[in-house]
Amino acid sequence: MAVRKPLYYTSGNLKEMDTTMVNQIVDQCVYQYSLAPSVALSVVGSSGTLAAINDTRKSAGAQSTSASSFPGEGTTQEPQTVTVSYDKVTETRTAGSPTSDTGKTWPIYYNSSGNIQAMNLTDVKDTFLHPAIDLLASGSTGTQQGGTYHVSTSASVSGSTEVSGASTAIFVDTRADTGAYAAGSIPETQDQPTTITSYYLHRVTGSQITYTEPYFLDGSNNIKEYTTAAFDALLAEWIKYTAVSSSDGYSLAYNIGASGSGNTRGSGMVDTILDGSGDYQTRQVNNDDYRAQEFPNGSVTTAATYYLRIAKS
Amino acid sequence: MAARTIAQTDTLETFRTQFNALSSSDFGDIATLDSNITATSVIGAVNELYASIAGSLAFNITDGSNTQTISNAQTMTINGTANQVTATVSATDTLTLGLASNLTVSGTTHALGTIAISGNTISSSNSTTLTVDDNLSLPAGKTFTADTISSNNAYVDFGAKNLSTSGYFYTSAASGGIFFEGATANDFETKIVATDPTADRTITLPDASGTLLVSGGTGTVTGTTIANDTVTEANMADDAIGQDQLKSVVTLQIVNSSGTVVKTMYGAGA
Numbered sequence: 001m002a003v004r005k006p007l008y009y010t011s012g013n014l015k016e017m018d019t020t021m022v023n024q025i026v027d028q029c030v031y032q033y034s035l036a037p038s039v040a041l042s043v044v045g046s047s048g049t050l051a052a053i054n055d056t057r058k059s060a061g062a063q064s065t066s067a068s069s070f071p072g073e074g075t076t077q078e079p080q081t082v083t084v085s086y087d088k089v090t091e092t093r094t095a096g097s098p099t100s101d102t103g104k105t106w107p108i109y110y111n112s113s114g115n116i117q118a119m120n121l122t123d124v125k126d127t128f129l130h131p132a133i134d135l136l137a138s139g140s141t142g143t144q145q146g147g148t149y150h151v152s153t154s155a156s157v158s159g160s161t162e163v164s165g166a167s168t169a170i171f172v173d174t175r176a177d178t179g180a181y182a183a184g185s186i187p188e189t190q191d192q193p194t195t196i197t198s199y200y201l202h203r204v205t206g207s208q209i210t211y212t213e214p215y216f217l218d219g220s221n222n223i224k225e226y227t228t229a230a231f232d233a234l235l236a237e238w239i240k241y242t243a244v245s246s247s248d249g250y251s252l253a254y255n256i257g258a259s260g261s262g263n264t265r266g267s268g269m270v271d272t273i274l275d276g277s278g279d280y281q282t283r284q285v286n287n288d289d290y291r292a293q294e295f296p297n298g299s300v301t302t303a304a305t306y307y308l309r310i311a312k313s
Numbered sequence: 314m315a316a317r318t319i320a321q322t323d324t325l326e327t328f329r330t331q332f333n334a335l336s337s338s339d340f341g342d343i344a345t346l347d348s349n350i351t352a353t354s355v356i357g358a359v360n361e362l363y364a365s366i367a368g369s370l371a372f373n374i375t376d377g378s379n380t381q382t383i384s385n386a387q388t389m390t391i392n393g394t395a396n397q398v399t400a401t402v403s404a405t406d407t408l409t410l411g412l413a414s415n416l417t418v419s420g421t422t423h424a425l426g427t428i429a430i431s432g433n434t435i436s437s438s439n440s441t442t443l444t445v446d447d448n449l450s451l452p453a454g455k456t457f458t459a460d461t462i463s464s465n466n467a468y469v470d471f472g473a474k475n476l477s478t479s480g481y482f483y484t485s486a487a488s489g490g491i492f493f494e495g496a497t498a499n500d501f502e503t504k505i506v507a508t509d510p511t512a513d514r515t516i517t518l519p520d521a522s523g524t525l526l527v528s529g530g531t532g533t534v535t536g537t538t539i540a541n542d543t544v545t546e547a548n549m550a551d552d553a554i555g556q557d558q559l560k561s562v563v564t565l566q567i568v569n570s571s572g573t574v575v576k577t578m579y580g581a582g583a
Contacts, residue, residue, distance in 0.1 A: 101570055102569075103569030103570045103571050103575075104569050104575070105570070106570060108567075111568065113566075114565075115564075115565060115567070115568055115574075116565060116566070116567045116568065117566075117568035117569070117572070118570040119570060120571070123570075217567060217569065221567055222576075223567070
């Protein structure tokens with residue numbers, strides 16, 4: 001672990017940045033990442049690369065008929081379970097080709113001998129990149145997680161952008177609409193769902209940071225201040241590359257499921273279902289037409305709760 | 314010519330021949346007597362001669378304005394004025410005139426050949442140069458005044474003597490200057506010249522001992538020569554200050570990310 005204190009120019013001196021200033025650069029890493037996340041999620045119609053999740057609900061069983069009497073409950077089909085798979089999230093990883101360390105690529109710091117030394121990539125990782133990844137991979141969804149994703153039951157979340165752009169839910173929890181079933185309508189349409197909750201994928205909007213530009217060694221081995229654009233570009237290249245290709249345990253990946261590694265992001269996507277054994281209803285249409293059907297009933301239970309997770313590896 | 318004598322025993326002939334010889338040889342032929350002598354006898358001629366000589370023995374001496382007659386039997390005394398002429402009478406009948414050892418000559422102008430002494434001025438009548446063919450020395454305390462001093466050599470040799478003036482020492486013309494032969498008399502000298510001034514300049518020698526600084530000198534200037542806090546940035550040659558010139562030098566290395574020193578900066582310590 002080699003966290004450095006980059007040098008900046010103040011009052012004619014080269015001074016070590018304090019923790020606040022270093023953290024501002026870390027935050028700027030996050031912001032640069034947020035502008036074009038290298039681990040991006042998108043909403044697709046189907047066959048997303050992340051795991052599929054299922055919405056389950058009850059539907060009425062098939063009707064039973066008899067010409068002489070109502071079919072018995074025991075012979076009437078029990079309510080069925082309808083499962084709808086949501087496989088709508090795809091992860092795309094774009095590492096890019098970051099600038100190689102020339103020996104003088106990164107900010108300078110005072111080494112243990114009191115001399116001025118350029119940070120190497122390990123220093124940069126320990127000082128900027130990995131702390132930024134840690135922020136990105138946290139369970140929060142503030143600006144320090146810009147460019148990462150979370151799930152919300154709302155299609156519009158302040159500080160985030162709905163990913164599909166068309167309020168396309170990535171998961172919809174439905175249940176049988178018990179009010180839609182009526183004995184007089186037997187045979188009722190078996191699957192009469194009602195939407196309980198829709199879940200949307202959002203990307204956190206980053207926040208531009210005002211930070212102090214550190215100094216570096218130019219081609220003539222002189223000490224020079226980065227331009228904001230140049231240093232931003234370096235940070236952007238490397239935070240995105242790290243998020244995709246880190247070999248140090250700091251690459252990012254998303255997963256969706258009832259369980260998984262990493263920190264959960266946003267609302268858990270709850271699959272609720274009615275737990276009843278069936279509401280046995282009968283209908284006599286005429287003297288030789290007796291019908292029976294079991295409608296969904298029962299209490300709402302949670303079949304599963306799915307989370308979007310972000311994990312380092 | 315011996316006196317003629319006639320012995321008692323001599324003959325008359327002898328007398329006759331002696332007499333004739335006396336007459337012709339000893340007394341002479343009267344016919345040859347100077348015509349200015351009127352006497353016809355020896356005595357008469359002698360008297361006439363005496364009278365003539367006695368009357369002309371006096372003579373005059375004069376200095377041009379004063380005249381004295383020196384008569385027969387008078388004595389002429391020659392006295393030289395002190396420090397001018399000396400007169401010495403010596404045997405036989407010799408008068409020696411000389412000049413005094415310490416000659417004093419009155420008057421204002423005296424010429425010795427082409428050399429004239431007039432008052433306290435010596436000059437030449439045929440030259441603009443008066444040559445003293447020997448060393449010329451003025452006694453202590455005397456002043457030698459000259460507007461121009463020249464030499465037959467390339468320079469005026471003052472020997473080991475110092476030159477002193479309470480005024481100024483001038484050299485003129487473009488090539489004028491001061492030469493220093495140095496310890497070794499050879500073909501090499503040090504010359505001091507002045508660039509043609511465009512205004513009056515004053516170069517003041519400091520009240521200190523040491524060696525004058527010249528642009529071609531090396532290793533001459535010392536720290537004590539330079540006043541404190543006077544060396545400015547402009548006086549420093551580019552790329553001239555090294556780490557050895559810094560006090561309590563400290564170094565600052567610039568190291569790349571691989572640990573290689575790419576630059577070392579040196580600064581003065583506290």
